[in-house]
Amino acid sequence: MGYLQGEKPITISKLHAMHAEGEKITMLTAYDSTMSALLNRSGVETILIGDSLGNVIQGHSSTTPVTVKQVAYHTECVARANTHAFIIADLPFASYGNPVQALDSAAELMRAGADMVKLEGGDWQIDIIQYLVERSVPVCAHLGLLPQSVHILGGYKVQGKSKDAASLMLEQAIACEQAGAQMIVLEAIPSSLGKLITESLSIPTIGIGAGVNCSGQVLVLQDMLGISPGKPPKFVKNFMDGHASIEAAIKAYVREVKSGKFPGPEHGFAG
Numbered sequence: 001m002g003y004l005q006g007e008k009p010i011t012i013s014k015l016h017a018m019h020a021e022g023e024k025i026t027m028l029t030a031y032d033s034t035m036s037a038l039l040n041r042s043g044v045e046t047i048l049i050g051d052s053l054g055n056v057i058q059g060h061s062s063t064t065p066v067t068v069k070q071v072a073y074h075t076e077c078v079a080r081a082n083t084h085a086f087i088i089a090d091l092p093f094a095s096y097g098n099p100v101q102a103l104d105s106a107a108e109l110m111r112a113g114a115d116m117v118k119l120e121g122g123d124w125q126i127d128i129i130q131y132l133v134e135r136s137v138p139v140c141a142h143l144g145l146l147p148q149s150v151h152i153l154g155g156y157k158v159q160g161k162s163k164d165a166a167s168l169m170l171e172q173a174i175a176c177e178q179a180g181a182q183m184i185v186l187e188a189i190p191s192s193l194g195k196l197i198t199e200s201l202s203i204p205t206i207g208i209g210a211g212v213n214c215s216g217q218v219l220v221l222q223d224m225l226g227i228s229p230g231k232p233p234k235f236v237k238n239f240m241d242g243h244a245s246i247e248a249a250i251k252a253y254v255r256e257v258k259s260g261k262f263p264g265p266e267h268g269f270a271g
């Protein structure tokens with residue numbers, strides 16, 4: 001199907017214009033073509049093939065076992081049904097340890113149909129971000145809670161809570177933008193810090209547990225459909241509550257992100 005029919009494809013310029021005009025950007029994860037088609041029909045602008053597929057598809061307890069080949073496979077599945085959404089694929093754990101490896105990994109994801117790749121980390125990834133962007137790979141950075149570092153951090157914990165940690169994260173976000181990152185995901189940080197970083201950058205920020213003042217929002221699809229096992233993180237809202245179909249739930253998510261109803265204060269973290 002590709003771009004042969006349907007709505008005009010969402011581009012990075014369109015996403016930047018939305019950020020500049022204050023129109024909220026919607027993002028959800030997807031890993032297969034059925035859900036890709038559904039997200040396209042529901043008005044979701046950006047689809048993330050997250051390495052969260054390690055959890056929700058493969059049943060692992062972390063994202064670290066996920067490989068580039070696996071993300072590429074799911075990106076192909078999503079891209080086949082994509083009509084116009086902007087596709088971002090996660091560079092998985094240990095697939096961007098040096099610039100050459102990062103370009104190799106990113107190329108595999110771009111060939112699979114990604115429009116942009118996402119990597120975890122801040123100023124310590126500057127060389128990687130620069131190397132990719134100079135070679136025409138669009139990059140989304142990811143700051144705050146970094147799931148690929150779970151075995152270093154000793155668990156999934158809110159980040160940027162102290163004054164020092166917050167100002168360090170702001171510096172890292174600015175460094176990522178200066179290195180050429182065109183978007184940034186902010187995960188599990190105080191809402192006030194999400195707002196500060198968003199106001200300090202000219203590229204869009206996409207929040208997950210980062211407050212309502214980011215340029216857009218993302219959730220893992222299975223989480224917002226209420227079908228992930230276990231107790232969901234605080235930033236998750238079950239959009240199946242009060243909706244009779246998956247399509248209605250996804251459309252409600254789009255409406256609530258656009259209007260600023262989601263996330264509410266109860267889905268965020270205090271400083």
Ligand SMILES: Nc1nc(=O)c2c([nH]1)NC[C@@H]1CN(c3ccc(C(=O)N[C@@H](CCC(=O)O)C(=O)O)cc3)CN21
Pocket residue numbers: 051052055056063145147156157158188220222223228232233234235
């Ligand atoms: N299904 C799924 N959803 C996700 O959001 C997700 C994944 N998988 N896999 C990769 C990472 C892991 N993520 C997580 C996992 C747990 C928490 C969590 O338990 N957070 C606590 C905060 C703990 C604290 O207060 O420091 C919470 O209550 O939200 C957060 C993000 C986000 N990502």
Ligand SMILES: CC(C)C(=O)C(=O)O
Pocket residue numbers: 029048049050051052053090185187208218219220
């Ligand atoms: C939770 C989002 C931001 C992600 O990185 C993923 O799904 O892997």
Ligand SMILES: [Mg+2]
Pocket residue numbers: 050051052063090147
């Ligand atoms: Mg991820």
